[in-house]
Amino acid sequence: MMMTLKVNGRSHTVDVDPTTPLLYVLSDDLGLRGPKFGCGLGQCGSCTAIVGGRAVRSCSTPVSSVGSAEVVTLEGLGTSEKPHPLQKAFIDEQAAQCGFCLSGPILSAKALLDRNPKASDADIKQALSGVLCRCFTHQRMIAAIKKYADGRTA
Amino acid sequence: MKPARRTILKMTPDARAAFVNAGFTRRGFIKSSGALIVTFSAASLAARVGFAQGGPGGAPSGVPVDRLDSWIAIAADGRVTAYTGKCELGQGLFTAQAQLVAEELSIPLSRLTLLQCDTSITPDQGTTSGAQSHPTNFNAGGLALAAASAREALVKLAATRLNVPVEQLVAVDGVVRLTTDPSRSVGYGELVGGRKFEVAIDKNAKRKPSRDWTILGKPVPRLDIPGLVTAEAEFVHNVRVDGMLHGRVVRPPAVGATLISVDEASIAGMPGVVRVVVKNSFVGVVAEKPWQAIQAAGKLAVKWTPGTGLPNQRGSYEYLRTLPSRDTLVVDSGDVEAKLAGAASIIKATYLYPYQMHGSVGSSCAVADVRSDGITIYAASQNVHALRGTTAMVLGRVRDDVRVIFRRGSGCYGINGADTVAFDAALMSQAVGRPVRVQLARKDEMAWENYGLPFVIDQRVGVDASGTIVAWDYEAWSAARGGRPGGGNPGNVATGFVAGFQPGAFAPRTPSPAPTQFVADNNTAPAYVRGRVAGKDGGVGTVQSERALTHRVLSPFFTGPLRAPERLQNTFAHESFLDEIATHVKADPVEYRTRHLTDQRLKDVINAAARTAGWERRLSPKPVSRDRVLTGRGFASQACEVDNSYVAMAADVEVNPSTGAVVVKRLVIAADAGPISNPDGLKNQLEGGAFHGISRTLLEEVTWDDQKVTAVDWRTYHSIPVGGDIPHIEVVLINQPAGKAMGAGETSIVVVGAAIGNAIFDATGVRLREVPFTPERVKAAIAAARTLGTR
Numbered sequence: 001m002m003m004t005l006k007v008n009g010r011s012h013t014v015d016v017d018p019t020t021p022l023l024y025v026l027s028d029d030l031g032l033r034g035p036k037f038g039c040g041l042g043q044c045g046s047c048t049a050i051v052g053g054r055a056v057r058s059c060s061t062p063v064s065s066v067g068s069a070e071v072v073t074l075e076g077l078g079t080s081e082k083p084h085p086l087q088k089a090f091i092d093e094q095a096a097q098c099g100f101c102l103s104g105p106i107l108s109a110k111a112l113l114d115r116n117p118k119a120s121d122a123d124i125k126q127a128l129s130g131v132l133c134r135c136f137t138h139q140r141m142i143a144a145i146k147k148y149a150d151g152r153t154a
Numbered sequence: 155m156k157p158a159r160r161t162i163l164k165m166t167p168d169a170r171a172a173f174v175n176a177g178f179t180r181r182g183f184i185k186s187s188g189a190l191i192v193t194f195s196a197a198s199l200a201a202r203v204g205f206a207q208g209g210p211g212g213a214p215s216g217v218p219v220d221r222l223d224s225w226i227a228i229a230a231d232g233r234v235t236a237y238t239g240k241c242e243l244g245q246g247l248f249t250a251q252a253q254l255v256a257e258e259l260s261i262p263l264s265r266l267t268l269l270q271c272d273t274s275i276t277p278d279q280g281t282t283s284g285a286q287s288h289p290t291n292f293n294a295g296g297l298a299l300a301a302a303s304a305r306e307a308l309v310k311l312a313a314t315r316l317n318v319p320v321e322q323l324v325a326v327d328g329v330v331r332l333t334t335d336p337s338r339s340v341g342y343g344e345l346v347g348g349r350k351f352e353v354a355i356d357k358n359a360k361r362k363p364s365r366d367w368t369i370l371g372k373p374v375p376r377l378d379i380p381g382l383v384t385a386e387a388e389f390v391h392n393v394r395v396d397g398m399l400h401g402r403v404v405r406p407p408a409v410g411a412t413l414i415s416v417d418e419a420s421i422a423g424m425p426g427v428v429r430v431v432v433k434n435s436f437v438g439v440v441a442e443k444p445w446q447a448i449q450a451a452g453k454l455a456v457k458w459t460p461g462t463g464l465p466n467q468r469g470s471y472e473y474l475r476t477l478p479s480r481d482t483l484v485v486d487s488g489d490v491e492a493k494l495a496g497a498a499s500i501i502k503a504t505y506l507y508p509y510q511m512h513g514s515v516g517s518s519c520a521v522a523d524v525r526s527d528g529i530t531i532y533a534a535s536q537n538v539h540a541l542r543g544t545t546a547m548v549l550g551r552v553r554d555d556v557r558v559i560f561r562r563g564s565g566c567y568g569i570n571g572a573d574t575v576a577f578d579a580a581l582m583s584q585a586v587g588r589p590v591r592v593q594l595a596r597k598d599e600m601a602w603e604n605y606g607l608p609f610v611i612d613q614r615v616g617v618d619a620s621g622t623i624v625a626w627d628y629e630a631w632s633a634a635r636g637g638r639p640g641g642g643n644p645g646n647v648a649t650g651f652v653a654g655f656q657p658g659a660f661a662p663r664t665p666s667p668a669p670t671q672f673v674a675d676n677n678t679a680p681a682y683v684r685g686r687v688a689g690k691d692g693g694v695g696t697v698q699s700e701r702a703l704t705h706r707v708l709s710p711f712f713t714g715p716l717r718a719p720e721r722l723q724n725t726f727a728h729e730s731f732l733d734e735i736a737t738h739v740k741a742d743p744v745e746y747r748t749r750h751l752t753d754q755r756l757k758d759v760i761n762a763a764a765r766t767a768g769w770e771r772r773l774s775p776k777p778v779s780r781d782r783v784l785t786g787r788g789f790a791s792q793a794c795e796v797d798n799s800y801v802a803m804a805a806d807v808e809v810n811p812s813t814g815a816v817v818v819k820r821l822v823i824a825a826d827a828g829p830i831s832n833p834d835g836l837k838n839q840l841e842g843g844a845f846h847g848i849s850r851t852l853l854e855e856v857t858w859d860d861q862k863v864t865a866v867d868w869r870t871y872h873s874i875p876v877g878g879d880i881p882h883i884e885v886v887l888i889n890q891p892a893g894k895a896m897g898a899g900e901t902s903i904v905v906v907g908a909a910i911g912n913a914i915f916d917a918t919g920v921r922l923r924e925v926p927f928t929p930e931r932v933k934a935a936i937a938a939a940r941t942l943g944t945r
């Protein structure tokens with residue numbers, strides 16, 4: 001079935017089975033590198049995309065449910081030459097090891113802080129309570145997110 | 155278009171990844187280096203550095219490690235390309251190696267491109283693992299020696315060109331110039347640009363002394379992180395080649411189950427299905443799109459024999475003791491029983507460590523293109539050269555037909571599914587004659603990976619009247635099966651096994667022969683014994699009466715190296731036990747450690763961690779308390795493999811006796827891994843290892859029923875999430891500029907289990923000897939102690 005998706009500011013028309021999880025459309029039909037398959041079960045966060053302002057697990061979101069909502073993936077934020085301030089905070093804190101999980105922490109934090117720029121530490125932890133990093137870069141990631149949050153409210 | 159050519163053109167994304175990873179933008183790269191853009195179509199790159207390049211299978215003759223051209227190439231514009239056989243696994247090695255080459259070659263980092271792990275173009279440096287990359291590439295050999303050789307070769311060429319003796323020349327910033335007259339200089343590009351060195355690696359080439367370092371030893375930000383946080387970096391999961399299909403494996407439903415039949419009609423007419431692939435008990439479905447392959451594999455009707463059955467998980471540790479074993483005596487002074495008999499008192503304890511998994515966040519993925527004229531595999535394997543041979547075996551082809559190209563994967567911490575999924579993709583590509591990408595389902599990754607080994611460890615010591623240890627006896631049982639496939643054992647991992655290969659043979663051996671030289675053998679012997687074998691002390695301790703004996707039995711599950719393999723299990727047992735002894739003899743556990751050690755570097759990290767933590771001398775446990783939350787502190791230390799890094803850790807914990815919940819509040823780590831290549835990179839590794847250790851100590855355990863593994867997702871196998879409780883952490887780095895480089899990726903994790911266990915004991919008076927310290931176990935242990943009135 002033909003569908004039009006708005007991803008990272010551009011429209012894409014794809015021919016897909018409507019039950020297909022959004023993840024496969026993003027990573028295979030559109031060839032995006034940001035959202036990655038980790039578990040396919042909504043348990044890890046590596047497939048995270050922002051859909052209509054909310055961080056969603058694209059592995060468990062049927063593409064048909066996206067409709068006209070704007071989809072943002074990790075590459076939609078910035079580039080290595082012009083990183084988004086949150087990405088810049090991750091670079092400044094060197095908050096990555098293998099880097100596979102990064103869509104989870106970065107986009108979960110971005111969606112939260114866009115909605116609630118004054119999010120508390122507890123809110124941030126809550127937003128990352130379903131996000132896994134098996135390299136355990138936790139401390140640096142939290143530091144980067146707080147740095148970004150403080151920079152915006154300062 | 156011929157297939158060979160096509161696959162070579164597919165090098166373009168990896169070329170891009172290589173220089174994005176190396177910190178260059180694509181535009182900047184093309185502008186600055188016409189020469190190298192050509193080199194990135196692998197064929198000409200290979201030709202330029204001097205190897206024959208066949209089809210996509212490539213490199214029939216391999217990459218000669220003793221030739222300088224195998225390691226370093228210099229383009230006419232002075233840009234340098236270096237080739238390494240050690241890869242980035244998330245540990246920061248790409249950047250550290252780039253620093254090393256730039257330093258030894260005296261070029262700015264921006265002028266370097268580092269290519270890692272491709273069987274056609276990079277030297278075979280074995281497996282990137284075991285905290286061995288620094289020892290291999292940052293001491294007197296490997297990449298360091300190659301770069302130093304290149305610098306000296308350039309200086310010699312310049313001496314001829316400028317007609318002055320080499321002593322009057324110095325290499326600086328990509329040129330060789332007169333020490334006395336900087337205006338007389340010649341650039342590297344001019345000296346060898348575009349040509350080969352045509353010389354052997356000079357074994358006597360001199361490394362730059364660390365006092366002269368300007369790039370190495372500095373906290374250079376990782377070159378790959380900007381590409382990672384913006385999703386520009388290419389993972390193996392992102393590799394897409396023309397005509398690529400998607401495969402999904404169907405693994406047996408139980409351990410030991412074998413295939414009876416597959417009913418292909420059960421998925422007839424499902425959209426996109428291309429082929430059902432069967433080989434012995436290997437079953438896979440290939441489809442046009444990943445979601446189609448997943449759905450079809452889920453519907454495919456497959457009949458299997460029942461599994462062979464699994465031992466009851468309760469009691470499985472005792473069961474290990476009953477199995478035929480392969481025994482290894484690491485050290486035996488011969489007088490342990492006599493010394494124990496004469497001791498003022500004897501202390502005994504048994505420690506249990508479960509199967510744990512690597513549990514990469516991303517399930518493993520590979521892309522294979524198997525053709526009659528050559529085979530290309532993209533894999534996140536830690537050993538591309540070995541995978542080349544085992545892939546050939548699985549496919550019934552020859553090694554020279556295969557080219558394996560490393561692409562970064564999800565952090566692996568040892569052997570995850572990177573090799574096994576390469577076999578999956580290869581088998582399916584061979585069957586359909588087109589490139590196939592396979593990414594494992596979460597449950598297939600978890601149920602069939604090569605777990606870290608379970609251990610049962612019996613410890614006994616005798617102490618004299620002054621409280622000094624006079625004899626130490628260690629005896630352990632552990633279970634293993636398979637492991638790394640290496641160059642010849644594809645059956646060591648799940649796919650090779652179901653496709654018809656057997657794991658490496660298990661040969662029981664009792665009794666063990668006597669040791670002929672001391673081997674650390676993953677810190678089997680505690681740090682506190684002297685490790686005397688054949689008249690030489692191999693250990694770092696004072697205890698003279700010593701025995702360390704291991705029994706390896708056959709595991710029903712595949713096993714393999716998992717971050718700090720066996721060192722972690724052994725250190726948990728040694729460092730928990732040392733704490734028990736200290737309590738028994740009424741000594742402060744830090745002071746008691748140093749009293750039994752000879753090695754100054756180990757003592758130095760112990761003292762540094764104690765000082766930074768504000769360790770106050772006293773006995774454990776703290777007095778009985780009925781507070782709602784109890785607090786305690788614990789300590790642990792280790793000389794990893796005796797001489798491959800030193801670490802000490804102090805942990806502060808909170809324990810809630812009514813829920814059994816343990817929260818680690820603060821960790822102090824002191825580490826010495828020799829000369830520091832990149833202090834922030836080292837810190838990142840030590841922190842990650844420590845948090846990984848907390849998760850493994852408190853939560854992680856592979857579970858099973860009578861047929862199969864039941865830890866198959868993140869609800870049944872637990873990992874502390876990014877939003878979970880993590881402690882404040884302080885890292886003290888001890889630099890040894892003149893020392894030898896040591897591994898550090900596995901250093902901090904070894905001490906975490908004991909540091910936490912010792913802190914729980916300090917807080918509660920309850921000793922936990924079985925990992926993980928789940929709330930249920932902690933709560934039960936405290937309740938039992940209170941009922942008995944011991945607390």
Ligand code: FES
Pocket residue numbers: 036037038039040041042043044045046047048057058059060
């Ligand atoms: S892949 Fe979607 S949550 Fe794990």
Ligand code: FES
Pocket residue numbers: 096097098099100101102132133134135136137244515564565
């Ligand atoms: S950085 Fe490796 S999983 Fe997060």
